[in-house]
Amino acid sequence: MRHGVRGILACSTCFAVASSAHADEPPAADEAAVAQVEAIHRASIATRRSLADSVLVAGLVSAAGGGALTISDAEDQAFRFAGINTAIFGVVNTVVSLVALHGIAGEEDGWQSREAVAARRSPAGLARARVHAALDERREATSHAVNLGLGAAYLAVGGTAVIASRLGVDHPNRWLGSGVAIGAQALFLVGIDYIGLRRASHYHRFFVEGLAPGIAVVPFAGGREARVSLGGRF
Numbered sequence: 001m002r003h004g005v006r007g008i009l010a011c012s013t014c015f016a017v018a019s020s021a022h023a024d025e026p027p028a029a030d031e032a033a034v035a036q037v038e039a040i041h042r043a044s045i046a047t048r049r050s051l052a053d054s055v056l057v058a059g060l061v062s063a064a065g066g067g068a069l070t071i072s073d074a075e076d077q078a079f080r081f082a083g084i085n086t087a088i089f090g091v092v093n094t095v096v097s098l099v100a101l102h103g104i105a106g107e108e109d110g111w112q113s114r115e116a117v118a119a120r121r122s123p124a125g126l127a128r129a130r131v132h133a134a135l136d137e138r139r140e141a142t143s144h145a146v147n148l149g150l151g152a153a154y155l156a157v158g159g160t161a162v163i164a165s166r167l168g169v170d171h172p173n174r175w176l177g178s179g180v181a182i183g184a185q186a187l188f189l190v191g192i193d194y195i196g197l198r199r200a201s202h203y204h205r206f207f208v209e210g211l212a213p214g215i216a217v218v219p220f221a222g223g224r225e226a227r228v229s230l231g232g233r234f
Helices: 002-024 031-069 074-112 114-119 123-165 172-209
Strands: 211-220 223-232
Touching: 031 074, 031 123, 031 172, 074 114, 074 172, 114 123, 123 172, 123 211, 172 211
Parallel strands: none
Antiparallel strands: 211 223
């Protein structure tokens, strides 16, 4: 009988230790929610990289083509002026796209790191990942919005130059060549930034809608304190 009691006590102790160890394990995030967040982030990175690649290719072509146009002095150097404006846009776009691609690679490396992947497997870590992605998409959308405004301004400058070429200015062909070159570059940039703004806003909405703010009043020895938390909705 005494051995039976000892056996029961031993089993109870083992069960208690196992239960305690299980209770100490952090809860795991819903795998479907994790997969969805990671898929949307991959889509966002792919979109950014595609847009940056497009700007890079266009920048290289514009720099080379614009440089070639500067050789000709035909039409009162209209081609030369068009080439200068085209080459300037090409060089700037090439530099901007290379910087953007470097930033995209850095964001992707940080997101795919072993620590970040493991952190997203807990509810709190997944919520933090959503916040990080939402802030990143907001910055992306703001950048595209600013660039969209600049593109519209460039388009207005190009249109003004074309109109001026028809209003009796000196060297109208130079004005026309410059206006057409600036307008063509501006149209391309407006299209890129419009697409980027729409996609970044869409991704930002997804990450924000998965977050739920919460407020809790917690009593303690000296009184009470309010705690604000941010959690995910899955």
